[in-house]
Amino acid sequence: MAERSRRERERERHRREVLEAAEAVFAQKGFYRATVQEIAERAEFAVGTIYTMFESKKAIYYELVQMRAREYTESVRETIRQLTDPREQIRAVVAAKLKFFEENQQFFRIFTSATSGEDREAPFALSEEARKVYADYMRMVSDVFREGIRQKVFVQMNPLLLTLALEGITNSTIAHSIHTGGEKLAEATPERIERLLFGGILARQDPQS
Amino acid sequence: MAERSRRERERERHRREVLEAAEAVFAQKGFYRATVQEIAERAEFAVGTIYTMFESKKAIYYELVQMRAREYTESVRETIRQLTDPREQIRAVVAAKLKFFEENQQFFRIFTSATSGEDREAPFALSEEARKVYADYMRMVSDVFREGIRQKVFVQMNPLLLTLALEGITNSTIAHSIHTGGEKLAEATPERIERLLFGGILARQDPQS
DNA sequence: TTAGAAATTGAATATATATTCAGAATACCA
DNA sequence: TGGTATTCTGAATATATATTCAATTTCTAA
Numbered sequence: 053m054a055e056r057s058r059r060e061r062e063r064e065r066h067r068r069e070v071l072e073a074a075e076a077v078f079a080q081k082g083f084y085r086a087t088v089q090e091i092a093e094r095a096e097f098a099v100g101t102i103y104t105m106f107e108s109k110k111a112i113y114y115e116l117v118q119m120r121a122r123e124y125t126e127s128v129r130e131t132i133r134q135l136t137d138p139r140e141q142i143r144a145v146v147a148a149k150l151k152f153f154e155e156n157q158q159f160f161r162i163f164t165s166a167t168s169g170e171d172r173e174a175p176f177a178l179s180e181e182a183r184k185v186y187a188d189y190m191r192m193v194s195d196v197f198r199e200g201i202r203q204k205v206f207v208q209m210n211p212l213l214l215t216l217a218l219e220g221i222t223n224s225t226i227a228h229s230i231h232t233g234g235e236k237l238a239e240a241t242p243e244r245i246e247r248l249l250f251g252g253i254l255a256r257q258d259p260q261s
Numbered sequence: 262m263a264e265r266s267r268r269e270r271e272r273e274r275h276r277r278e279v280l281e282a283a284e285a286v287f288a289q290k291g292f293y294r295a296t297v298q299e300i301a302e303r304a305e306f307a308v309g310t311i312y313t314m315f316e317s318k319k320a321i322y323y324e325l326v327q328m329r330a331r332e333y334t335e336s337v338r339e340t341i342r343q344l345t346d347p348r349e350q351i352r353a354v355v356a357a358k359l360k361f362f363e364e365n366q367q368f369f370r371i372f373t374s375a376t377s378g379e380d381r382e383a384p385f386a387l388s389e390e391a392r393k394v395y396a397d398y399m400r401m402v403s404d405v406f407r408e409g410i411r412q413k414v415f416v417q418m419n420p421l422l423l424t425l426a427l428e429g430i431t432n433s434t435i436a437h438s439i440h441t442g443g444e445k446l447a448e449a450t451p452e453r454i455e456r457l458l459f460g461g462i463l464a465r466q467d468p469q470s
Numbered sequence: 471t472t473a474g475a476a477a478t479t480g481a482a483t484a485t486a487t488a489t490t491c492a493g494a495a496t497a498c499c500a
Numbered sequence: 501t502g503g504t505a506t507t508c509t510g511a512a513t514a515t516a517t518a519t520t521c522a523a524t525t526t527c528t529a530a
Contacts, residue, residue: 059476059527066477084293088518098479103519139463165374197462206462209453216433217457224429225422244418248426252461253406253415254348268497268506297488307509312489 067105070095071119074112079158082165083113114179120159121185124152129192138200139250145193146222146249147242153226160226190215221245276314279304280328283321288367291374292322323388329368330394333361338401347409348459354402355431355458356451362435369435399424430454 073095077086088109092099106112131148135141153160190212197211206214225245282304286295297318301308315321340357344350362369399421406420415423434454 063477087516099518100480100520101478104477109518142462204464207456207460207464209457209462212437213434213453213457214462216437217430217462220429220431220433221426222429223433224425228421228425244422247416248418248422248461250461250463251416252457252459253351253418253423253426254459255413255416272507296486308488309490309510310508313507318488 063105066097070097070102070105071112071116074116075120075158075162078113078116079161083109114182117162118179118182118185120156120163121182121189124156124163125185125189125192127152128189132192132196138196138203138205141196142193142200142218142249143242143246145196146218146245149222150226150242150245157230160230164223164227190219193218218249221249272314275306279306279311279314279321280325283325284329284367284371287322287325288370292318323391326371327388327391327394329365329372330391330398333365333372334394334398334401336361337398341401341405347405347412348414350405351402351409351427351458352451352455354405355427355454358431359435359451359454366439369439373432373436399428402427427458430458 070091074086074091077091077094080086086109088099088102091112092102095102102112106115128145128148131144132141135144153163193215194211197206197214200206201208201211222245225241229241279300283295283300286300286303289295295318297308297311300321301311304311311321315324337354337357340353341350344353362372402424403420406415406423409415410417410420431454434450438450
């Protein structure tokens with residue numbers, strides 16, 4: 053009985069090790085150029101062993117995306133839950149997002165190709181499950197905007213569009229940071245993004261005629 | 262002589278036909294799931310013929326990306342050149358971008374996976390040439406921001422970050438529009454994006470205490 | 471200590487598809 | 501019209517890699 057459980061724990065641990073190896077390989081090469089061989093080597097298992105843990109290469113990819121998407125969504129949900137002011141909630145979401153992807157740079161690459169537009173990179177469509185998690189996330193953030201609009205804190209505009217703007221700004225910033233050698237994102241950047249997002253790019257009308 | 266030229270024109274036309282077929286297939290399936298077979302069928306040539314026009318599948322992809330990237334960059338360059346006020350230039354760039362990608366939705370999908378972050382989807386790196394074109398484009402837009410900042414029209418902030426914000430907002434908006442069945446992007450959207458980008462998401466401080 | 475169960479292995483298999491190339495079709499010119 | 505150059509063709513080849521599975525190793529419990 054205790055035995056049963058130890059084996060199971062081992063098995064779980066091994067699966068997680070494979071998923072982490074896979075994350076590194078997928079992030080670096082994308083789904084198609086990544087080989088099961090390489091994932092196996094990185095996880096220090098033989099190819100055959102991988103196939104006793106996962107149905108297929110696709111299954112690994114799916115499970116990985118789903119796992120991280122869930123972690124991310126949960127972290128944002130928690131962030132929102134702890135605050136009530138919409139403005140502060142958005143602030144916190146930006147910070148949480150930067151933090152999460154700073155800690156999960158590899159996943160960011162997978163994340164963007166998996167969510168941006170459609171999913172040509174993915175084997176075919178994302179799993180229904182992952183799709184739901186993502187939709188959930190978008191709805192969550194949109195709801196904050198909706199409430200903020202109701203309170204007249206945010207501009208009167210389709211909350212989805214505001215969410216898209218938020219996503220767009222943060223994504224391009226994260227991408228750039230990672231691209232140019234991952235700077236300290238979580239530090240100065242949240243303020244800059246907030247400044248832009250909240251105030252826009254126009255200079256305050258002090259100096260202009 | 263005139264003969265030589267006719268053959269050459271034919272050849273050019275055929276190449277373009279193949280590139281267009283390839284664009285559709287790559288956009289739909291991404292580089293790896295696209296097959297040369299399918300591109301050939303779509304262009305109404307035999308596989309072998311494709312290989313008399315292009316070195317390889319990769320070469321087709323590269324040439325395609327390069328061609329469109331150049332078109333796009335040129336259209337933006339022209340847009341900027343025709344105006345002098347930075348604020349109007351940015352406005353026009355947004356409009357031009359939306360218009361271009363509304364007319365080239367297929368390419369948008371290729372474009373984002375080719376530029377976002379790195380290029381895991383692409384065979385390996387984008388061609389040096391395409392990379393240059395893209396860097397050029399970013400510099401062009403950054404320069405507008407720089408000038409606007411100098412004129413105190415835009416907020417004092419790293420022009421590159423402003424460009425990233427612009428790119429982020431427009432990309433996520435375009436992606437969403439395409440995703441949800443390509444609405445009339447070029448119409449109402451530029452104004453909304455400008456409103457957001459220029460003014461930010463905070464409501465003007467009229468009603469709030 | 472050992473029989474059996476479970477986990478691991480990696481060489482062999484299956485499959486998919488990029489690329490080649492010998493020959494067929496076509497265009498051109500004398 | 502016939503001969504040559506050019507273009508086109510698609511079956512055959514080459515290659516890469518996902519997946520399988522018989523054999524081996526490791527673990528467990530009596």
